[in-house]
Amino acid sequence: MTWERIIRTGRATGVRIDAVLATVLTAELVAPSRHLWLVSPWISDVPAIDNTSGSYDSVLIDPSNRIYTLSEVLSLLTDNGARVAVVVRPDPHNNTFLNRLRRNANGENLRLLEHEDVHEKTFCGDQWLLTGSMNLTLRGMQINDEATTYKVGTEAAATARLDFRHRFRGLE
Known part of the structure; x- marks a missing residue:
């Protein structure tokens, strides 16, 4: 069974995604995917x-x-045994995040790919996923009008992970 909630964020709604992201990451620290x-x-x-x-x-x-x-x-999660795959566009905007992640994460559990055509925005673990229009940037999380779907359920997460494995071969 999948639990699903659509979260509409932005200045107009006054809703931000910060608390959902913190909740997801806290759960991952307790029981890493x-x-x-x-x-x-x-x-x-x-x-x-x-x-x-x-x-x-x-x-x-x-x-x-x-x-x-x-x-x-994410670095703490790689230290706890989670395998983290990150796919971004090759753009200078991403460099600070990627460099910090490379420097601090357990390299055995980290896979990075810069893909010219990626436009999807999804973050998923073994039993949950966040997907929608939001980039994980300050504007995406705090300013822009965005629609993000938060799903909890192994089936939805497994489907996304299988698709990513197929599309971005060699990362997992």
């Missing part, structure tokens, strides 16, 4: 988990009271 896929043409090292109040100390290794970025959390 075997395979995570992040496909986004443009990506920034966005704030991912706000631990300034210490709320996430129990799930972070060597926690500090600060905001953890997406590259930091």
